[in-house]
């Protein structure tokens with residue numbers, strides 16, 4: 001299937017309140033331009049060192065999302081242009097985003113990554129940590145970040161019931177935070193969940209952003225091992 005027909009097929013099933021993030025990590029500029037020329041404008045990358053040169057080389061009306069684990073010392077490279085950071089997984093990282101936002105006089109939208117999968121290796125806060133996190137006094141003072149929602153990755157498994165339950169768990173947490181929080185830095189509107197293998201389930205469970213790579217661009221080649 002071509003990139004353009006893959007995009008059309010995915011968008012056909014997308015509810016009005018759900019956006020498609022085309023995950024272009026490891027993909028060359030030509031493939032991204034193929035999606036761009038088919039009308040797509042939102043792309044996601046998982047490494048700052050890949051995102052920055054792509055931003056510089058490609059059209060300026062692309063909305064770039066950072067979806068992968070972000071080291072604090074890399075924030076400065078993406079802070080000037082990133083539209084949304086999906087992968088905030090520590091207070092220290094958020095503090096750095098706020099610091100860079102302050103230098104640039106911009107408010108950077110962020111999602112908190114929540115660990116919903118069984119696998120140990122995935123980054124993110126536990127549900128308890130999220131509640132501790134939102135009551136951190138420092139958070140009140142940070143004017144240059146805005147927390148607009150949550151992101152999560154389900155377990156990589158054929159067991160669709162398990163995947164569905166993990167998405168339900170994230171949605172419940174999202175609703176709790178949305179109704180319970182009068183925090184000025186919080187505007188809970190986005191729920192980023194669903195990838196190539198499970199985005200249809202994620203949509204059924206209330207996703208507002210699906211992050212899809214393989215189903216659009218085909219399999220990735222990893223020159224330096226798996227990430």
Ligand SMILES: *Cc1c(COP(=O)(O)O)cnc(C)c1O
Pocket residue numbers: 023025046067068153194195196197211212213214215
């Ligand atoms: C790679 C990646 C995706 C997309 O995965 P596919 O299975 O290729 O759709 C989504 N989210 C994150 C955080 C990723 O790193």
